[in-house]
Amino acid sequence: MSTRSLLELILLAALWGASFLFMRIATPEFGAIALIEIRVLVAALFLLPIWWFKEAKTHTQNVKENAIPILVVGILNSAIPFVLFAYSTLYVTGGFASVINSTAPIWAAIVAWLWLQRKPSFDSTIGLACGVIGVTILVSGALSVSADSIGLGVVAALGATVLYGIAANYISENLGNVSSLSISTFSQVGAALVLLPLAIFYFPSGEISMRSWASVIVLGVFCTGFAYTLYFRLIANVGSDKAITVTFLIPVFGSGWGALFIGEAISLTMIIGTLIILTGTALVTGVVSLKK
Numbered sequence: 001m002s003t004r005s006l007l008e009l010i011l012l013a014a015l016w017g018a019s020f021l022f023m024r025i026a027t028p029e030f031g032a033i034a035l036i037e038i039r040v041l042v043a044a045l046f047l048l049p050i051w052w053f054k055e056a057k058t059h060t061q062n063v064k065e066n067a068i069p070i071l072v073v074g075i076l077n078s079a080i081p082f083v084l085f086a087y088s089t090l091y092v093t094g095g096f097a098s099v100i101n102s103t104a105p106i107w108a109a110i111v112a113w114l115w116l117q118r119k120p121s122f123d124s125t126i127g128l129a130c131g132v133i134g135v136t137i138l139v140s141g142a143l144s145v146s147a148d149s150i151g152l153g154v155v156a157a158l159g160a161t162v163l164y165g166i167a168a169n170y171i172s173e174n175l176g177n178v179s180s181l182s183i184s185t186f187s188q189v190g191a192a193l194v195l196l197p198l199a200i201f202y203f204p205s206g207e208i209s210m211r212s213w214a215s216v217i218v219l220g221v222f223c224t225g226f227a228y229t230l231y232f233r234l235i236a237n238v239g240s241d242k243a244i245t246v247t248f249l250i251p252v253f254g255s256g257w258g259a260l261f262i263g264e265a266i267s268l269t270m271i272i273g274t275l276i277i278l279t280g281t282a283l284v285t286g287v288v289s290l291k292k
Helices: 003-030 032-065 067-088 094-101 104-116 122-143 147-174 180-202 210-238 246-262 268-285
Strands: none
Touching (some): 003 032, 003 067, 032 180, 067 147, 094 268, 104 122, 104 147, 180 210
16 A cells, blocks of 8 residues: 555554544534434535546436435435434533444445355354454443443444445345445435434534534535545545554544543453454454455
């Protein structure tokens, strides 16, 4: 991997890690649904001109033919999991949520096993076991603090990552002939359309601070729209197997930003659970192997 690609990978992890910080800041004022509606709408408005300039002439018909699957991806990969993660940050720290987010490749492997009968390799099996153990340690440490409140956040965050796993397999099965930019752009459009009625109904009546407005704009433009373009650039330059290693860095930044800017605590249990989860993810994704 070139120095430039490595720097882009670190920047992407910093952006995606920061998304949990911005959700922690803005969700209490906007509410989860309204916040994510603005996030995906801003991301869509950011991505549409890029798509129009790069792919409109050659990919429009393809997008039309795959409109329903792209909408499904918008629901499974953005609308619902984004809302669940935003909701989770009302109860758990952004760093904690970012660690749970890192289990997405593990859930993708489990879904592929159960749904598509793709039997996991030896490394993947050990990785899945590590992931389950890591999540158990992480969750047990959190629930010991306050089961009534944190439990809701944990369930919401885990539900989001399971949906990411389902969406990843759905994309590979149904949208293999659609460009990554088209999927990312119009899945955001679809997510915005689906959430719009609920967002109107649940939009807060009280005054919203400039801090929260700034957070949601940055969340939409940089942590979603720009991050998607950066991610797909990395896939094109270094391959998906190396680009997916961003998963290992997101919890570092998610926890770091939260600790630095809003004083979130980082416990020993959280560190241990994170290390085990990342080990499992590395095995599942093939970044490391137990076989020589």
